[in-house]
Amino acid sequence: xxxxxxxxxxxxxxxxxxxxxxxxxxxxxxxxxxxxxxxxxxxxxxxxxxxxxxxxxxxxxxxxxxxxxxxxxxxxxxxxxxxxxxxxxxxxxxxxx
Numbered sequence: 001x002x003x004x005x006x007x008x009x010x011x012x013x014x015x016x017x018x019x020x021x022x023x024x025x026x027x028x029x030x031x032x033x034x035x036x037x038x039x040x041x042x043x044x045x046x047x048x049x050x051x052x053x054x055x056x057x058x059x060x061x062x063x064x065x066x067x068x069x070x071x072x073x074x075x076x077x078x079x080x081x082x083x084x085x086x087x088x089x090x091x092x093x094x095x096x097x
Contacts, residue, residue: 053079 056070068079
């Protein structure tokens with residue numbers, strides 16, 4: 001737990017102060033950075049653009065799953081977007097910066 005607090009403190013030193021920023025550290029060591037409400041679409045678009053995912057075929061497998069087959073750097077890649085419930089098992093450490 002002390003190590004996680006140290007990592008969290010170190011991250012706060014590296015990032016500019018912004019009262020809307022929230023970082024959550026979960027027991028598995030995964031660090032979740034809060035996306036502002038209504039900005040999720042832009043973040044997903046930015047992720048796809050950064051990874052050069054732009055020439056695709058789609059298949060809606062279910063109401064909660066979108067499958068894409070895309071060309072990237074002259075190769076075929078698979079992209080999967082799933083919506084599934086998440087359950088809290090252990091308490092996370094959350095800090096507003």
